[in-house]
Amino acid sequence: MAAAMLPSRNPRIALPYVVPALAMLAAVILLPGIYVFWLSFHASSFGQSPVYVGLANYAKILADPYFWRALKNTVIVVLAVVHIELLLGLGVALLFAHGLPFRKLLIACVLAPYAVSEVGAVVMWRTMFDPEAGLVTRWLTGLGMTPLEWSVVPMHGLFLVALLSIWLHLPFSFIILYAARLSIPKDLYEAARVDGATAWQCFRRITLPLLMPAILIAMLFRYIFAYRLFSEVWLLTGGGPARQTEVVAIYLYLEAFRYNNFGAATATGWLMVLTSLALALVYLRKLYREMLARDS
Amino acid sequence: MTADRSLALRRVLAGIGRAVALGFVLLWSVGPIALIIMAAFTPEKEIFSVARRGNWQPTLENFVSLWAKWGDFFVGLANSLIVTLGATLLAVAVSTLAGFGYSRWKSRFLAGSAFAMIALRLLPPIVTTLPLFPIVNAFGLNDTYLVLILLYATFFVSMGTMVMRTFIDQIPRELDEAAMMDGASSLQILRRVVLPLCGQGMIAVAIFVIVYAWNEFLFAFIFTTKQAKTAPLVMSEMIGSLDGVEWGVLFAATTVHLLPVLVFVVLCQRHLIEGLTAGATKG
Numbered sequence: 001m002a003a004a005m006l007p008s009r010n011p012r013i014a015l016p017y018v019v020p021a022l023a024m025l026a027a028v029i030l031l032p033g034i035y036v037f038w039l040s041f042h043a044s045s046f047g048q049s050p051v052y053v054g055l056a057n058y059a060k061i062l063a064d065p066y067f068w069r070a071l072k073n074t075v076i077v078v079l080a081v082v083h084i085e086l087l088l089g090l091g092v093a094l095l096f097a098h099g100l101p102f103r104k105l106l107i108a109c110v111l112a113p114y115a116v117s118e119v120g121a122v123v124m125w126r127t128m129f130d131p132e133a134g135l136v137t138r139w140l141t142g143l144g145m146t147p148l149e150w151s152v153v154p155m156h157g158l159f160l161v162a163l164l165s166i167w168l169h170l171p172f173s174f175i176i177l178y179a180a181r182l183s184i185p186k187d188l189y190e191a192a193r194v195d196g197a198t199a200w201q202c203f204r205r206i207t208l209p210l211l212m213p214a215i216l217i218a219m220l221f222r223y224i225f226a227y228r229l230f231s232e233v234w235l236l237t238g239g240g241p242a243r244q245t246e247v248v249a250i251y252l253y254l255e256a257f258r259y260n261n262f263g264a265a266t267a268t269g270w271l272m273v274l275t276s277l278a279l280a281l282v283y284l285r286k287l288y289r290e291m292l293a294r295d296s
Numbered sequence: 297m298t299a300d301r302s303l304a305l306r307r308v309l310a311g312i313g314r315a316v317a318l319g320f321v322l323l324w325s326v327g328p329i330a331l332i333i334m335a336a337f338t339p340e341k342e343i344f345s346v347a348r349r350g351n352w353q354p355t356l357e358n359f360v361s362l363w364a365k366w367g368d369f370f371v372g373l374a375n376s377l378i379v380t381l382g383a384t385l386l387a388v389a390v391s392t393l394a395g396f397g398y399s400r401w402k403s404r405f406l407a408g409s410a411f412a413m414i415a416l417r418l419l420p421p422i423v424t425t426l427p428l429f430p431i432v433n434a435f436g437l438n439d440t441y442l443v444l445i446l447l448y449a450t451f452f453v454s455m456g457t458m459v460m461r462t463f464i465d466q467i468p469r470e471l472d473e474a475a476m477m478d479g480a481s482s483l484q485i486l487r488r489v490v491l492p493l494c495g496q497g498m499i500a501v502a503i504f505v506i507v508y509a510w511n512e513f514l515f516a517f518i519f520t521t522k523q524a525k526t527a528p529l530v531m532s533e534m535i536g537s538l539d540g541v542e543w544g545v546l547f548a549a550t551t552v553h554l555l556p557v558l559v560f561v562v563l564c565q566r567h568l569i570e571g572l573t574a575g576a577t578k579g
Contacts, residue, residue: 011406013482017397020390021453022409028450029416032424032431039427092321095314106318108562109326115561116329117511119528120550123535124328127335127543133344135331167328172572179573228420231513235532249422256426257518269423280418287414291407 033273040266057267066243067268070251077162077229077247082222085166086215089173094207097181114171118231125164126236150237154244157237161245165232169225173218180214181207220283224276248272329554336551340544358544362552365542366534369549372527376553379441379526380509383448387456387505388498390449395460395497396486400472410461413454421451425518432519439523444516448509456501462574463497464490500571503564510557527553 040057042050061067092110100106128136129148137147150160188206230249233239239246256265335343337354362369398410437443471489516526534546
């Protein structure tokens with residue numbers, strides 16, 4: 001009661017504390033984002049003054065087959081990576097939730113790829129899939145299968161990109177799902193067992209529905225982050241052969257920094273922003289309501 | 297009787313199934329890392345030879361040639377260290393201040409700006425490089441530590457703030473109020489009440505920034521060329537020399553770059569999990 005009367009509850013006092021964070025975000029993300037939006041309606045290059053061209057930049061990329069290929073590749077890789085990764089993450093989370101000896105050590109093993117850089121992961125997977133001497137290549141030929149020709153066949157290249165992406169990010173999905181699984185009360189399972197439920201019924205009726213919010217959150221975040229995919233592709237195939245494994249971020253980079261099509265790059269950039277926000281819309285709406293409920 | 301036996305059999309089968317699954321999980325997670333670290337200690341000539349099993353003699357020769365031929369890599373490591381420390385200090389400091397602000401005061405502006413923070417974090421980093429590149433050049437900041445520190449810290453400030461808010465929310469407000477009654481200012485409350493109790497959160501934020509800044513490739517690739525080049529960038533140059541990749545040296549570099557942060561992640565496992573569940577998916 002008395003606290004509400006104290007001048008220290010005045011929200012203006014909070015300003016100096018939150019302003020540094022907001023200023024950094026404004027300077028590094030917000031203002032550049034708005035500037036990209038403005039630039040996407042202009043023809044310009046580094047060091048040239050921009051000329052208004054309306055939607056010409058957008059028309060240009062939408063008519064560019066390389067853009068569409070990059071978009072298609074991105075969609076394929078993102079869909080594959082996110083869904084397979086979540087399935088694996090769910091499987092590992094349930095395996096661990098069942099109770100294991102040396103749990104801490106084993107969790108450390110599952111988390112290990114989180115410490116690996118994108119460059120390091122590319123070195124590892126490239127080596128294992130080396131067309132001549134790679135360990136996996138030798139296994140595959142030993143089993144009578146055709147090894148991956150990732151540097152020649154575009155789909156093979158994208159497959160390897162997806163594989164190493166899943167490897168690199170599985171720890172994230174695992175932790176989210178594992179923490180969510182641990183927070184399900186044990187009584188629910190005990191009650192179900194008393195009623196004679198099978199393991200499958202427990203999974204369908206208890207685990208899955210109660211994990212759904214965490215699964216959706218993890219999926220959303222992985223969509224947004226997988227969509228940014230750049231380094232893995234850049235370091236593995238460079239977008240080649242013949243620009244066939246480009247993803248949207250690679251397309252943007254090449255247009256801006258190699259082909260000097262700044263307009264096309266800014267239009268691509270703004271399309272990336274819009275799609276990211278569209279993906280996040282459901283989440284942001286829910287969050288907005290929660291925050292207003294909490295803070296006002 | 298038969299029912300009992302089939303139940304026991306199913307238990308055994310389930311146990312075997314879990315053990316096999318666990319084996320695959322470990323092979324998948326640790327296999328690629330172990331392979332590269334072992335290869336780093338294998339003589340260059342034998343790395344890809346099929347018939348080397350049995351008498352594996354660890355050697356340091358790859359590390360010696362890394363030292364001799366790629367002085368750049370060690371400069372890169374030093375640069376990575378400076379950038380990582382700078383970004384971590386900046387991000388933790390700014391996130392703690394903001395987390396305190398958002399935890400202890402409420403208003404429409406605060407709610408709206410917290411929301412904007414989270415929304416901004418969802419924008420793809422590569423988009424901001426387009427306008428930043430000419431601006432950074434104009435200020436002569438290209439190829440400096442400062443630009444990387446600022447970029448790395450900023451991309452973790454919103455998550456850091458949400459993590460810190462979650463941790464500071466758990467500190468009882470009665471403590472603040474007691475201090476307030478004694479006439480403490482908000483800054484004094486932060487210093488005497490909140491800071492001593494939110495170390496866990498600061499560690500969690502620090503872990504995320506450290507791992508990110510130490511490993512980051514895209515910004516380093518675009519904004520550094522020579523002076524401030526970080527270790528991952530030098531490693532990418534080693535891969536890039538397509539016709540003559542010295543695999544042994546590359547594996548040695550990968551190992552040197554990976555090991556410290558790997559040990560760190562394993563040691564800080566608990567904080568990592570706490571941090572992720574406290575706010576990674578909120579901000």
